[in-house]
Amino acid sequence: MLDTPLTRHTGIEVPLICGAMYPCSNPELVAAVSDAGGIGIVQPISLTYVHGHKFREGLQLIRRLTDKPVGMNALIEASSRHYHERMVEWVSVALEEGIRFFVTSLGNPRWVCERVHAVGGHVYHDVTERKWALKGRDAGADGLIAVNARAGGHAGPKSAEALYAELADLGLPLVCAGGIGDAPDFVSALRMGYAGVQMGTRFIATPECLASAVYKQAILDAEEADIVLSERITGVPVAVINTPYIQRMGLKAGWLARRMLRGHKTKHWMRMLYGLKSIWQLKRSSLDESGEKDYWQAGRSVSGITSIEPSAEIVRRFRDAALKAASVPAGSR
Numbered sequence: 001m002l003d004t005p006l007t008r009h010t011g012i013e014v015p016l017i018c019g020a021m022y023p024c025s026n027p028e029l030v031a032a033v034s035d036a037g038g039i040g041i042v043q044p045i046s047l048t049y050v051h052g053h054k055f056r057e058g059l060q061l062i063r064r065l066t067d068k069p070v071g072m073n074a075l076i077e078a079s080s081r082h083y084h085e086r087m088v089e090w091v092s093v094a095l096e097e098g099i100r101f102f103v104t105s106l107g108n109p110r111w112v113c114e115r116v117h118a119v120g121g122h123v124y125h126d127v128t129e130r131k132w133a134l135k136g137r138d139a140g141a142d143g144l145i146a147v148n149a150r151a152g153g154h155a156g157p158k159s160a161e162a163l164y165a166e167l168a169d170l171g172l173p174l175v176c177a178g179g180i181g182d183a184p185d186f187v188s189a190l191r192m193g194y195a196g197v198q199m200g201t202r203f204i205a206t207p208e209c210l211a212s213a214v215y216k217q218a219i220l221d222a223e224e225a226d227i228v229l230s231e232r233i234t235g236v237p238v239a240v241i242n243t244p245y246i247q248r249m250g251l252k253a254g255w256l257a258r259r260m261l262r263g264h265k266t267k268h269w270m271r272m273l274y275g276l277k278s279i280w281q282l283k284r285s286s287l288d289e290s291g292e293k294d295y296w297q298a299g300r301s302v303s304g305i306t307s308i309e310p311s312a313e314i315v316r317r318f319r320d321a322a323l324k325a326a327s328v329p330a331g332s333r
């Protein structure tokens with residue numbers, strides 16, 4: 001169960017990714033998951049803007065904490081030329097620093113695939129439905145991260161089962177992202193046929209994540225029904241805990257923003273504006289211990305998360321559960 005195309009592409013022991021999280025991916029968290037046998041993914045804006053490292057130095061810090069493989073998230077939506085140029089540079093630096101696994105989101109991953117394949121690395125592309133999966137496959141992606149309706153961050157519209165059925169014939173390894181909070185969820189995703197899982201929310205509730213204590217406690221306290229989708233942060237629905245602050249703000253984008261997001265010319269501009277605003281807002285609310293402006297992103301996996309647990313223990317527990325499940329003959333389950 002633990003030897004999958006994902007473990008072979010990445011050189012890891014447990015097919016478990018700690019997904020990129022803006023603003024929660026700090027170097028210590030990324031390194032801890034990789035060191036334990038999974039793979040942590042660097043989120044460049046989180047590394048630099050939220051956690052204050054120069055990009056290359058942040059990668060070198062992670063390298064000092066672990067010599068195991070780490071990955072990098074490349075958000076490749078090209079709505080700003082400046083941002084695109086920055087991303088091209090970040091990918092170059094990551095390759096120079098020895099990163100060989102990339103997770104691309106949005107846009108067309110072709111240029112990332114070409115550069116990464118040239119040095120023997122692999123690229124997995126985030127998708128929420130078949131049309132994006134076909135685009136990723138045609139651009140050269142080596143695997144797909146199937147983001148389902150229970151995911152934290154920008155959730156997709158479909159269940160893990162439906163997405164697997166929709167993508168299984170594409171001939172690429174599929175990774176299940178969304179709703180994995182505890183070891184039995186991990187085992188059932190592998191049983192379904194997934195080559196691994198990508199988790200976000202579970203890894204926020206760890207000592208290595210530098211998010212505030214009030215944010216972590218809110219994840220422990222929340223139930224599945226407390227997760228709502230808000231458009232007010234990035235202009236597209238993002239999964240957040242339904243706190244009194246979120247209730248006061250409402251979940252829908254304002255009418256002007258909605259109109260501009262629909263406009264052919266104005267939508268890129270509006271997305272950029274939202275992007276800048278959300279980068280600032282999410283940084284502040286993830287680190288602020290007062291919990292007053294609580295924009296706390298989390299997925300429906302909160303229902304399986306009941307304690308703050310070191311990342312290494314999570315990886316070990318999940319690995320042991322998969323090994324145990326694999327040793328039980330199918331007929332006696």
Ligand SMILES: Cc1cc2nc3c(=O)[nH]c(=O)nc-3n(C[C@H](O)[C@H](O)[C@H](O)COP(=O)(O)O)c2cc1C
Nearest residue numbers: 019020021022151152153178179199200201297299
């Ligand atoms: C706080 C938070 C921030 C996230 N930020 C990003 C991001 O910057 N880029 C990205 O590709 N995915 C992002 N995601 C999605 C995760 O990488 C992962 O796919 C998702 O969390 C899986 O669902 P789960 O939270 O139920 O485990 C984020 C998720 C969370 C919870």
